Amino acid sequence: MLDQADIKPSVCRTLVFKWHKRFSDGWTSVEDDPGRGRKTIIEENLILRVKNVIESDRRHTVQEISAVVGISTGTVHTILTEHLNMCRVSARWIPRLLSVNDKAKRVRLSRNFLRRHASEGDSFINKIITTDETWLFYFDPETKQQSSAWKRKSSPPPQKAKLRQSSRKNMFIFFMDIQGMLLIHAVPAHQTVNADYYSKVIRRDLLHAVRKKRPGTNLAEMILHQDNAPAHRAETTILELDLLGLERVEHAPYSPDLAPMDFKVFPTVKSQLRGRKFDNIDELKYATRSIVSKLDKKWYRDVYDEWIRRHKLCIKHKGEFFEKM
Known part of the structure; x- marks a missing residue:
């Protein structure tokens, strides 16, 4: 009857069968289980290798660490920020290094x-x-x-010759x-x-x-x-x-x-x-x-x-x- 009716289904057949199985097993919600999805597991030895590289030179970039360790830049960034609790900052200029x-x-x-x-x-x-x-x-x-000025999003930025x-x-x-x-x-x-x-x-x-x-x-x-x-x-x-x-x-x-x-x-x-x-x-x-x-x-x-x-x-x-x- 559904195929003959002039109604376009709002969900695919696969999802309907999935819901049917869940309801048959006693579930009462159509929401995904919490925590589902692909998880990235980072091994301790990778964290240690990244730590050794960054401690050898704190100025290494994410791309340089990625090339040395042989992992993706995203994984390097995750290790630095989430596992080693680090962030990248610029040096602060001071008049003199005080004794x-x-x-x-x-x-x-x-x-x-x-x-x-x-x-x-x-x-x-x-x-x-x-x-x-x-x-x-x-x-x-x-x-x-001092040369900055307000502009609309559609207008080009102002230009000024370097003096x-x-x-x-x-x-x-x-x-x-x-x-x-x-x-x-x-x-x-x-x-x-x-x-x-x-x-x-x-x-x-x-x-x-x-x-x-x-x-x-x-x-x-x-x-x-x-x-x-x-x-x-x-x-x-x-x-x-x-x-x-x-x-x-x-x-x-x-x-x-x-x-x-x-x-x-x-x-x-x-x-x-x-x-x-x-x-x-x-x-x-x-x-x-x-x-x-x-x-x-x-x-x-x-x-x-x-x-x-x-x-x-x-x-x-x-x-x-x-x-x-």
Whole structure:
């Protein structure tokens, strides 16, 4: 009757006979048994061979391991991820491979910084002037991330010619405190920032900037934070700072992650200069000072608060470099 009816069966005859047998055996469901299907059994000796290959060189690719062991790339991937609990990651770039002594000194100086802040409160960080030098380029192309833009799925991706950083650049020395930027000094072309020149900038330009922007503040009441560049730790520089009565807070070696200029100020300024061309030093100075002038007091306060958090992270990570706040 079914063959004569004008009805197309929704299931094949084989499946009907399969269900009939299952129901005759007492089953009440048409679903497959749990766990049915082909299972891959990986022998222990294969796992050991893959382990030996990867321990000989952690940079081996799945394809290379597959060729050495003589198994499929899928099996290699299963062994690595499920049996050996491994995953592939890229190396983390750090400023320097720190020695045990370097890490210990970073922890010790961070503890000193936090101990003094706990003892004196905000009056301690309110007195700190932090400084550093950096190169600014007459043209620095945008990063790939800065050039990204939204597009529809049907439209082609934007294209941009690869540009090179200009060879023309100028050294700048920045000084700031918790209230804002005190001084942006453009070093004359062909002038080396040695101890004599650096001392002269502090004695002449910084002293004038403090008197102008922080009236009533005595430079001898301030604390200078600087990194360990040769010009900063030279005997003539130390003597000049002592004559001015300027106290210093010690900075750990190889620690840009603990220097406000390096972890916040310079990245902020340089990111906004990228993609812009400058014909002379005056244009570069004006653009730099314009960017800084838009940063309010809260921004500087947040930088100093982050500085404190970074010292805590340094201790937490036992002196190692850290990536995320």
